Every structure is written in structure tokens, then in C-alpha cells.
Amino acid sequence: EIVMTQSPATLSVSPGDGATLSCRASQTVSRNLAWYQQKPGQAPRLLIYGASTRASGLPARFSASGSGTRFTLTISSLQSEDFAVYYCQQYDNLPPSWTFGQGTKVEIK
Amino acid sequence: QVTLKESGPVLVKPTETLTLTCTVSGFSLSNGRMSVSWIRQPPGKALEWLAHIFSDDQKSYQTSLKSRLTISKDTSKSQVVLTMTNVDPADTATYYCARSLLQFHYAMDVWGQGTTVTVSS
Numbered sequence: 424e425i426v427m428t429q430s431p432a433t434l435s436v437s438p439g440d441g442a443t444l445s446c447r448a449s450q451t452v453s454r455n456l457a458w459y460q461q462k463p464g465q466a467p468r469l470l471i472y473g474a475s476t477r478a479s480g481l482p483a484r485f486s487a488s489g490s491g492t493r494f495t496l497t498i499s500s501l502q503s504e505d506f507a508v509y510y511c512q513q514y515d516n517l518p519p520s521w522t523f524g525q526g527t528k529v530e531i532k
Numbered sequence: 533q534v535t536l537k538e539s540g541p542v543l544v545k546p547t548e549t550l551t552l553t554c555t556v557s558g559f560s561l562s563n564g565r566m567s568v569s570w571i572r573q574p575p576g577k578a579l580e581w582l583a584h585i586f587s588d589d590q591k592s593y594q595t596s597l598k599s600r601l602t603i604s605k606d607t608s609k610s611q612v613v614l615t616m617t618n619v620d621p622a623d624t625a626t627y628y629c630a631r632s633l634l635q636f637h638y639a640m641d642v643w644g645q646g647t648t649v650t651v652s653s
Contacts, residue, residue: 512639
């Protein structure tokens with residue numbers, strides 16, 4: 424079973440600054456990697472799929488990269504609405520399974 | 533407009549069986565490019581994938597919970613049902629269903645609002 428490890432657990436950032444979130448897989452997941460944003464009391468929202476493709480309507484300040492086992496989500500110039508918990512998630516097709524990381528909380532500094 | 537909505541009991545007693553229903557609209561459960569997962573989130577904790585069902589009725593389960601989970605679908609009713617046997621207080625969580633898209637590398641593009649389940653005597 425693939426284990427996803429996110430770092431850091433908490434990131435304190437000032438509005439307007441940038442943030443870089445990391446996600447590492449215990450074995451290669453190719454580009455079957457997604458990022459989600461979750462705000463308190465809400466369902467997660469898909470941000471990125473295929474490791475680097477932004478979901479429809481996602482602002483360009485969100486970007487993502489990586490392949491294999493190491494992935495990054497970058498948020499440039501954080502806005503107030505970006506403070507949330509971010510999860511990475513992998514899909515493995517042999518057999519089909521999905522795994523989430525433990526999340527990174529981006530909080531206001 | 534694509535929507536998913538979870539329904540089920542709010543409170544379940546330990547050792548009982550939990551049955552949750554996900555009613556979808558805006559797409560068909562027979563569409564080969566789409567499929568549905570169940571995910572849960574204990575209070576204050578991370579998301580945990582539980583089970584998935586494809587259009588061809590292929591099913592996948594989280595390894596550690598496989599013996600307790602059953603996922604099924606009724607395409608005519610646009611419903612996906614998850615049953616969890618022998619529940620424990622550790623199963624207290626918000627349970628979500630979500631759609632996965634083949635072209636999105638099976639990422640989950642639309643989520644239900646979630647349904648909160650408490651396991652307690």
C-alpha cells in the first residue's frame with residue numbers, strides 16, 4: 424500500500440507571501456497525483472490533477488509539479504481565502520486504490 | 533450540474549451495521565469514464581479513502597477495512613451504497629462520496645457535502 428507523506432504539517436504564512444507544500448509517495452505514482460483544499464466545515468475541493476493540471480477555475484497563483492515520488496504545490500501571493508488544509512492524494516491502478524496524505528494546514532502568520 | 537448527496541443514520545451503536553447512500557445527479561453510474569468513491573474524515577483528522585466502484589461494477593477497498601466494507605450501486609436509482617459492519621466508536625466521522633474521472637487520473641472532481649456519523653451506545 425502506497426503511503427503519502429506531506430510536509431510540513433503546518434505552514435504559517437503572511438498574506439501576500441508564497442507557500443510551498445510537499446508531498447512524497449512511498450513508491451512511484453507516476454503522475455496520478457491530485458491536490459485538494461479543504462476549509463472548515465466544507466468538503467474538499469479539487470485543485471490539481473495529473474500532478475500539475477489546474478482544475479477549472481483555479482487561479483493561476485496555484486501551481487504544482489512533480490512526478491514519481493516527489494510532488495509540490497506552490498501558492499504564490501496567498502490570499503485570505505487560501506488559508507486552509509491541503510491534501511495530496513494518489514491513485515494506483517494495480518489494484519485500484521487511493522491514498523491521501525495527512526494534510527498541510529496553511530495558517531495566517 | 534453534477535451533484536452527489538450522502539444520506540444515512542446520524543447515530544449508530546457499536547457492533548451494528550452502518551449503511552450509507554450516495555445519490556448522484558448530472559451523470560450516469562454506467563458512464564465508463566466516471567466512478568464513485570467513499571471517503572471519511574474523523575473529527576480533526578485527515579481524509580481516508582474507503583472504497584470505490586467503477587461503471588463495470590469492479591470494486592476496490594482499503595486494505596485494512598476490506599473485511600468490513602461492501603460497496604454496491606444501483607444505476608437505475610443513481611445510487612451508490614456503502615455498508616460497514618461491526619462499527620466502533622473509531623468509525624465516528626464525516627463520510628463523503630465523490631466522483632472520479634478517468635481523464636483526471638481518477639482524481640475526485642465533485643464531492644458530496646458529507647454526512648456525519650457518530651458511533652456510540
